[in-house]
Structures are given as C-alpha cells and as structure tokens.
Amino acid sequence: MDFLPAELDQYVAAHTAPEPELLRQISRETHLEVLKPRMLSGHLQGRTLAMLAHMVQPKYILEIGTYTGYSALCLAEGLTSGGQLVTIDVNEELERRVKNYFAQSPYRDQIELRIGNAQEIIPTLSYTWDMVFIDADKQSYSRYFELTLPQVRKGGFIIIDNVLWSGKVFDESKSDKATLSMRAFNQMVHDHPDVENVLLPIRDGLMVLRKL
Numbered sequence: 001m002d003f004l005p006a007e008l009d010q011y012v013a014a015h016t017a018p019e020p021e022l023l024r025q026i027s028r029e030t031h032l033e034v035l036k037p038r039m040l041s042g043h044l045q046g047r048t049l050a051m052l053a054h055m056v057q058p059k060y061i062l063e064i065g066t067y068t069g070y071s072a073l074c075l076a077e078g079l080t081s082g083g084q085l086v087t088i089d090v091n092e093e094l095e096r097r098v099k100n101y102f103a104q105s106p107y108r109d110q111i112e113l114r115i116g117n118a119q120e121i122i123p124t125l126s127y128t129w130d131m132v133f134i135d136a137d138k139q140s141y142s143r144y145f146e147l148t149l150p151q152v153r154k155g156g157f158i159i160i161d162n163v164l165w166s167g168k169v170f171d172e173s174k175s176d177k178a179t180l181s182m183r184a185f186n187q188m189v190h191d192h193p194d195v196e197n198v199l200l201p202i203r204d205g206l207m208v209l210r211k212l
C-alpha cells in the first residue's frame with residue numbers, strides 16, 4: 001500500500017533517479033504476466049534499496065523472497081567487486097523468468113538464485129551477511145529474523161518489507177492473525193537488545209535494523 005497522496009507520490013517519483021531499463025521491463029512484464037504484481041518493490045522502494053546498498057557497500061547480501069528479481073537487482077547495484085547476493089524463493093515456476101532477467105544484468109555473475117523453502121536453505125548458507133532483505137511469507141518473519149541475525153556481521157543491516165501492513169498495524173480495530181503477527185514482530189525487533197531500528201514509511205513500510 002502507498003500512504004502518500006497521489007500528487008506527492010508523483011513528485012517524489014519525478015525527483016528520484018529513474019528506473020534502469022531492465023527494471024522497467026521486469027516491472028512491466030510482471031504486471032502483465034505474473035500473479036500478484038503488487039508484490040514487486042517498484043520504483044521508489046527499488047531506488048531506496050539500491051541507495052542503501054550503495055551506502056553500505058556490502059560484500060554479501062541475502063534476500064529472502066525473490067519473486068521476479070526486481071529487488072535483488074536493485075540491491076546488487078551496491079555490491080563491492082567480488083561481492084555476492086544470494087536470493088531465495090520457494091516458487092519454482094518463477095525460476096526460468098528470473099534467471100533470464102538476471103542473465104541480462106551486469107550483476108549476473110554476482111547473483112545466485114536458490115529455489116526452495118528459505119527456512120531450510122538459510123541454515124545451510126555459510127556467509128557472514130552485510131545486508132539481509134526479508135520480503136517473503138510474513139508469518140515467518142520472526143523465524144527469518146532469528147535465523148539470519150547470528151549470520152549478520154556486527155554493524156550489518158537487516159531490512160524488512162511490509163511492516164506497516166497496509167496501515168493495519170496502527171488500526172486498533174484490526175485484529176486478524178496476520179496483523180497481530182506483524183504488530184508483534186515490529187514490537188519484538190523494536191525491543192530487541194541486539195539491534196537498533198528505524199521504521200521508514202516508504203511504500204508499505206521498511207524496517208531497517210542495524211546489528212549492535
């Protein structure tokens with residue numbers, strides 16, 4: 001969900017670096033050909049992820065939730081030379097499309113797509129992450145946080161998408177299971193002694209955590 005009024009949204013987009021051509025193509029084709037295209041990060045969030053990655057200059061990035069590869073390609077823009085991004089998605093039907101997009105990218109040799117359940121794959125990875133982007137099944141967010149925090153270097157970052165949950169997290173009339181779970185997750189990371197956090201109200205909310 002976008003919280004900004006349409007005019008402000010347009011102004012922000014017009015004064016943000018344009019989407020690279022491959023990302024425009026991925027966005028267009030995802031909206032035309034793939035189920036649930038609203039899941040794709042899109043222009044402003046994508047440029048935010050790319051900017052954060054440029055600032056961090058990570059050697060190793062983990063992404064949980066590839067979908068059609070849009071956010072992976074944004075994050076890869078900030079990789080150091082010789083750096084690597086591992087992205088995981090359980091949906092094998094997307095594999096061919098995503099590999100085709102990655103093959104067209106200048107980061108093709110730095111991105112590894114793993115197909116399978118992230119909860120099973122993450123413990124098998126022996127990297128120390130500089131950046132993690134969590135954007136898969138929301139009910140597993142706490143588990144992804146528990147699994148990845150020990151793998152993140154001190155001073156490294158975990159970014160979590162959709163934490164405003166279309167505004168339901170701050171609407172007290174909403175008490176469905178998914179909303180309660182996202183509220184509990186936000187409170188848990190906010191109170192966690194091993195991370196410092198800032199909740200950026202970009203698109204559906206990006207929680208940025210720095211490991212202390």
Ligand SMILES: C[S@@+](CC[C@H](N)C(=O)[O-])C[C@H]1O[C@@H](n2cnc3c(N)ncnc32)[C@H](O)[C@@H]1O
Binds near residue numbers: 088
């Ligand atoms: C919101 S989409 C990711 C969007 C993408 N990060 C972007 O910004 O363009 C969530 C993805 O998580 C994947 N997913 C859901 N459960 C998963 C699991 N247990 N393990 C790995 N991926 C999962 C879905 O198949 C879906 O493609």
